[in-house]
Amino acid sequence: METKGKEIAFTWPKGFTSDALHIGLRQKKLDFGWIVSDVPAAAAGVYTLNQFCAAPTAKTKQLIKTNHYLQALVMNSAIANACTGEQGMQDVQLTQELAAKKLGISPELVGIASTGLIGAYLPMEKIKKGITQLAQTQNTAITSAILTTDTVEKTICMTSEIAGERCTFTGLAKGSGMIHPNMATMLGFVMTDCAISPEALQQILSELTDQTFNQITVDGDISTNDMVVCLANGQAKNSMIEIDSPEYEEVKAIYHHVLETLAKAIAKDGEGATKLVEVCVKQAQTKLDAQQAAKAIVGSSLVKSAIFGADPNWGRIISSLGATTIALDPTNVSVAINGHVVVEHSQAIDFDEAMISQTLKNEEILIDVTLHMGTQEAKAWGCDLTYDYVRINATYTT
Amino acid sequence: METKGKEIAFTWPKGFTSDALHIGLRQKKLDFGWIVSDVPAAAAGVYTLNQFCAAPTAKTKQLIKTNHYLQALVMNSAIANACTGEQGMQDVQLTQELAAKKLGISPELVGIASTGLIGAYLPMEKIKKGITQLAQTQNTAITSAILTTDTVEKTICMTSEIAGERCTFTGLAKGSGMIHPNMATMLGFVMTDCAISPEALQQILSELTDQTFNQITVDGDISTNDMVVCLANGQAKNSMIEIDSPEYEEVKAIYHHVLETLAKAIAKDGEGATKLVEVCVKQAQTKLDAQQAAKAIVGSSLVKSAIFGADPNWGRIISSLGATTIALDPTNVSVAINGHVVVEHSQAIDFDEAMISQTLKNEEILIDVTLHMGTQEAKAWGCDLTYDYVRINATYTT
Numbered sequence: 107m108e109t110k111g112k113e114i115a116f117t118w119p120k121g122f123t124s125d126a127l128h129i130g131l132r133q134k135k136l137d138f139g140w141i142v143s144d145v146p147a148a149a150a151g152v153y154t155l156n157q158f159c160a161a162p163t164a165k166t167k168q169l170i171k172t173n174h175y176l177q178a179l180v181m182n183s184a185i186a187n188a189c190t191g192e193q194g195m196q197d198v199q200l201t202q203e204l205a206a207k208k209l210g211i212s213p214e215l216v217g218i219a220s221t222g223l224i225g226a227y228l229p230m231e232k233i234k235k236g237i238t239q240l241a242q243t244q245n246t247a248i249t250s251a252i253l254t255t256d257t258v259e260k261t262i263c264m265t266s267e268i269a270g271e272r273c274t275f276t277g278l279a280k281g282s283g284m285i286h287p288n289m290a291t292m293l294g295f296v297m298t299d300c301a302i303s304p305e306a307l308q309q310i311l312s313e314l315t316d317q318t319f320n321q322i323t324v325d326g327d328i329s330t331n332d333m334v335v336c337l338a339n340g341q342a343k344n345s346m347i348e349i350d351s352p353e354y355e356e357v358k359a360i361y362h363h364v365l366e367t368l369a370k371a372i373a374k375d376g377e378g379a380t381k382l383v384e385v386c387v388k389q390a391q392t393k394l395d396a397q398q399a400a401k402a403i404v405g406s407s408l409v410k411s412a413i414f415g416a417d418p419n420w421g422r423i424i425s426s427l428g429a430t431t432i433a434l435d436p437t438n439v440s441v442a443i444n445g446h447v448v449v450e451h452s453q454a455i456d457f458d459e460a461m462i463s464q465t466l467k468n469e470e471i472l473i474d475v476t477l478h479m480g481t482q483e484a485k486a487w488g489c490d491l492t493y494d495y496v497r498i499n500a501t502y503t504t
Numbered sequence: 505m506e507t508k509g510k511e512i513a514f515t516w517p518k519g520f521t522s523d524a525l526h527i528g529l530r531q532k533k534l535d536f537g538w539i540v541s542d543v544p545a546a547a548a549g550v551y552t553l554n555q556f557c558a559a560p561t562a563k564t565k566q567l568i569k570t571n572h573y574l575q576a577l578v579m580n581s582a583i584a585n586a587c588t589g590e591q592g593m594q595d596v597q598l599t600q601e602l603a604a605k606k607l608g609i610s611p612e613l614v615g616i617a618s619t620g621l622i623g624a625y626l627p628m629e630k631i632k633k634g635i636t637q638l639a640q641t642q643n644t645a646i647t648s649a650i651l652t653t654d655t656v657e658k659t660i661c662m663t664s665e666i667a668g669e670r671c672t673f674t675g676l677a678k679g680s681g682m683i684h685p686n687m688a689t690m691l692g693f694v695m696t697d698c699a700i701s702p703e704a705l706q707q708i709l710s711e712l713t714d715q716t717f718n719q720i721t722v723d724g725d726i727s728t729n730d731m732v733v734c735l736a737n738g739q740a741k742n743s744m745i746e747i748d749s750p751e752y753e754e755v756k757a758i759y760h761h762v763l764e765t766l767a768k769a770i771a772k773d774g775e776g777a778t779k780l781v782e783v784c785v786k787q788a789q790t791k792l793d794a795q796q797a798a799k800a801i802v803g804s805s806l807v808k809s810a811i812f813g814a815d816p817n818w819g820r821i822i823s824s825l826g827a828t829t830i831a832l833d834p835t836n837v838s839v840a841i842n843g844h845v846v847v848e849h850s851q852a853i854d855f856d857e858a859m860i861s862q863t864l865k866n867e868e869i870l871i872d873v874t875l876h877m878g879t880q881e882a883k884a885w886g887c888d889l890t891y892d893y894v895r896i897n898a899t900y901t902t
Contacts, residue, residue: 157825157826157827157828157834158822158826158850159826188823189819189822189851189852191835191849191851224820330823407805407893411898414894421584421587421728424728425586428554428555428556429553429554434555436557449587449623452556452589453588453589493891495809496809496894499806499810499813499889500812
């Protein structure tokens with residue numbers, strides 16, 4: 107469903123405040139902050155499947171699964187608080203308690219999100235001092251405070267009339283490396299003043315994650331801290347959106363646009379990337395086949411390197427497709443690069459290599475693969491593999 | 505089982521001849537050749553699982569599955585003859601027929617192996633002329649003629665007394681990019697004059713492939729042309745080795761050494777690589793768990809980049825392990841880098857980062873991961889991810 111919502115300049119929905127600080131986790135940049143709702147907000151989340159799930163991710167997951175409401179999210183960059191054992195979980199709980207005390211709410215309403223180096227402990231003196239300094243403002247700098255190797259902020263803000271009330275949907279995300287989500291990814295947050303029940307919110311998020319965040323990859327590495335959280339505080343005063351509400355599909359369409367925009371922004375800002383790559387697999391037998399095929403192609407190191415080199419090396423697209431176990435006819439696959447067909451019946455057709463190579467210098471690359479097996483379609487997004495990816499990751503901790 | 509076999513200088517086993525030529529598929533380098541047995545040899549093979557299996561790979565697979573014997577292998581580099589439809593298969597059959605005619609044998613005894621660019625057709629005039637020029641000599645230059653982006657030849661030769669006769673085992677392989685075998689990989693060939701039944705030979709190869717070629721990765725891409733073929737022509741005149749022969753384990757131990765040596769040589773010569781990385785996963789619940797974990801770690805782009813940068817970033821090792829679904833206790837994993845323990849109980853211990861970083865400048869890197877879940881163990885091999893990998897693959901066809 108197409109959304110009737112419109113994109114607007116970044117702002118918080120009604121009843122949300124925020125703040126961001128530099129507390130010394132990073133050298134200079136903002137590294138700490140929070141997002142607070144005036145009232146408890148319906149909360150939904152999706153989380154990493156990495157077995158070494160970080161302490162803050164595990165805690166926030168447990169809170170949302172148990173209570174279905176959150177009122178605040180405290181965030182830091184630089185340190186992931188993953189592989190930190192009991193100390194890591196104690197640090198999460200102390201952060202919750204201090205933030206809750208400052209806000210005069212229950213610690214059970216405070217979620218925590220961390221991102222950064224695995225294995226390091228949070229310097230709790232800095233965190234404690236930081237919490238005393240946090241205020242409830244309309245400041246939006248938290249969009250910068252959650253970044254690590256990201257080069258740009260990833261945000262989107264939409265407005266739409268839902269059930270008779272003007273609602274705002276505000277999304278932010280971070281993520282640049284260790285990006286190959288499976289169920290959930292990186293840090294992503296979407297706040298709205300729309301009244302949505304926790305069940306409806308969770309269903310929307312879970313369904314759409316498979317088509318958005320789970321369809322991006324930068325380097326095939328699944329992070330320990332992946333998490334997307336949606337908060338809906340109902341301050342637009344619309345009648346509550348439930349799974350069977352007439353407005354459910356409309357709300358879902360807005361979330362689809364918000365989540366896809368954030369996911370694509372992460373793929374485009376992949377470590378070292380110069381290009382956003384979109385792979386669209388069409389006429390697949392099943393939706394899952396289309397999703398897997400698109401993600402396999404966009405994740406191939408060889409395809410990514412070829413795109414960096416503006417090289418229309420379609421054999422690598424075919425080879426990465428063939429390496430999957432999806433249903434396909436090896437004699438009947440078509441491939442188009444930036445709208446120009448290069449392969450039909452799984453063989454090259456005459457094409458103007460120089461012209462296509464020229465289009466591969468664009469900032470956005472589109473690869474269409476048609477399987478002729480059915481009617482299902484899916485997209486996946488990634489980026490090129492460049493010298494800078496290697497440089498960034500050869501020197502990240504030292 | 506340890507083998508009693510000894511490595512010797514590269515030579516053909518009794519009853520094998522070879523030749524290699526430059527026929528103009530590549531600019532200057534040798535690009536065409538064959539290996540011929542004086543008599544039909546027991547043949548075993550393992551092949552790519554890529555759904556776009558190349559014509560020569562498909563044909564050789566069919567020949568070995570049907571007849572269990574081959575007498576000649578014709579090989580070319582530069583062109584993979586994959587995604588070439590019916591024309592590609594006709595080219596394979598013509599090559600078989602011409603080689604068979606020249607050797608005075610049945611075309612059904614001629615296997616074909618190709619490697620190089622996907623989607624291009626073989627220039628059959630050059631192939632035809634090449635076959636007229638091939639001779640049966642002791643020339644070993646075929647080890648060079650099968651290379652593409654490889655920088656070194658990958659060979660091994662062993663000798664051992666089997667069932668009272670001196671036998672020679674000669675292995676060669678190619679492979680540098682698109683390396684992430686699943687059941688079989690790249691091109692690998694092992695010739696012996698030892699008499700081994702086709703069933704015993706296939707069982708040895710299939711079992712050992714899971715522990716050797718299937719445990720290497722360069723870039724996570726499964727080629728369309730992967731194939732390992734073993735030929736045993738019995739010219740050592742020993743009594744035939746069957747699956748239940750007392751010498752079976754001894755022969756298998758020799759193959760293990762031969763296949764592991766070739767597999768490690770391919771990993772070490774990965775495109776752009778400066779280092780061979782060996783990951784050993786110990787105390788796993790199952791052998792498959794250990795194999796999957798070792799391969800996941802050695803295949804992580806982030807681990808590979810860190811090793812290129814001599815950066816003891818153990819969090820990436822833990823994270824890539826956690827991204828698998830193997831049985832593990834997230835609170836009890838140990839990690840050692842080049843023999844120095846850096847992680848116990850899934851948390852960092854005090855270690856000398858500068859000293860370990862210094863050892864990461866070695867040409868061979870060893871990562872040991874202990875799961876404390878059981879008694880199974882497996883190794884996997886790969887290489888670092890470097891600027892040169894990107895350079896090579898951004899510019900391969902153009």
